[in-house]
Amino acid sequence: RSWVILLFIHIYLSPVFTHCILAFYFSFLQFFPFFLRGIEMDSAALHEEIDSFFESAPPLKDSAKITDKLNQFIQFDSPSGEFRGRRVVCVTSGGTTVPLEQRCVRYIDNFSSGNRGAASTEYFIKAGYKVIFLYRRGTCQPYCRSLPEDPLLECFELADDFNFQVRQSHSEAVKGAIRDHHAAVADGLLLKLPFATIFEYLQMLKIIASSMRTLGPHAMFYLAAAVSDFYVPWKSMVEHKIQSASGPLDMRLMQVPKMLSVLRTEWTPKAFCISFKVRHSGALALLFALEARTY
Known part of the structure; x- marks a missing residue:
């Protein structure tokens, strides 16, 4: 009799519970974003914070040259016309820094090796995309992931007093990296733009979005960079190195304005956006995924 009862529960009761759970889940997905909207910053205040951030940021070096590079890259077509009308993706990679002094000696760093962004760039190009690779200086680069940490010193050796050559153990990796990188650049499929600080990153992201x-x-937009949540306003920084002789350091950090919603609704309203959140809790991951849906 016990197996008959279990079979009855499985056939008749399980679907009921399953439907209840699914109904609750989809209701949760439908109505929870409205709750999140209620606690979000209103649009006017958000725009005020964003404007304040950009107005107080130090001017971006070579912004005109960056804009020209972007326009040429986006409009580039191969002589054969093979790449005409290709989709363009901006891949951000690596972590931003927050300077603590205007003549920076110390900074707060959001660590990221850049491996995800570099690997994704390779796959995007392979899939036929043109890639604007916005990366942190010194992080992992496309087509270099199979090379050792210090490729110049580890991949090459002296052949004689006047010449050097690639070590046999690294010859295939070096050959592949050079071939694939130069092919992507020559075909107009890869444009690399470096950043370091949170100010550079967000200013460049805005320029890219406008282009x-x-x-x-x-x-x-494939936003894989580790972006700082807090920063020191430029005007609040001391100019020179903070002196340790002054005693314990007491510093107030401001929140970096959340610009994803503005990127999606104003800067490039028709673009497809993918963003990443580092979360160690499954519940928090779900919460932030639902919040992202409201954008």
Whole structure:
């Protein structure tokens, strides 16, 4: 009799409980974003914070040259016309720094090796995308992931007093990296733009978004960079190195304005956006995923 009862529960009761759970789950997905909207910063205040951030940030070096590079890259077509009308993706990679002094000696760093962004760039190019690779200086680069940490010293050796050569153990990796990188650049499929600070990153992201706006639905943002949540306003920083003789350091950090919503709704409203959150809790991961849906 026991197996008959278990079979009855499995056939008749399990679907009921399953439907109840699914109904609750989908209701949760439907109505929870409205709760999140209620606690979000209103649009006017958000825009005020964003404007304040950019107005107080130090001017971006070579912004005109960066804009020209972007426009040329986006409009580039191969002589054969093979790459005409390709989709363009901006891949961000590595972590941003927050300077503590204007003539920076100390800074707060969001660590990221950049491996995800570099690997994703390779796959995007392989899939036919043109990639704007916005990366932190010194982090992992596309096509270099199979090379050792110090490729110049570890991959090469002296052949004689006047010449050097690639070590046999690294010859295939070096050959592949050089071939694939130069092919991507020559075909107009890869543009690399470096950043270091949170100020550089967000200013460059805004310029990139403005340049990609004309692409409409052919634009994509793959935001794999580890972006600082807090920063020291430029005008609040001391100019020179903070002196340890002054005693314990007491510093107030401001929140970096959340610009993902503005990126999606104003800078490039038709672009497809992918962002990443580092979360060690499954519940928190779900919470932030639901919050992202409201953008």
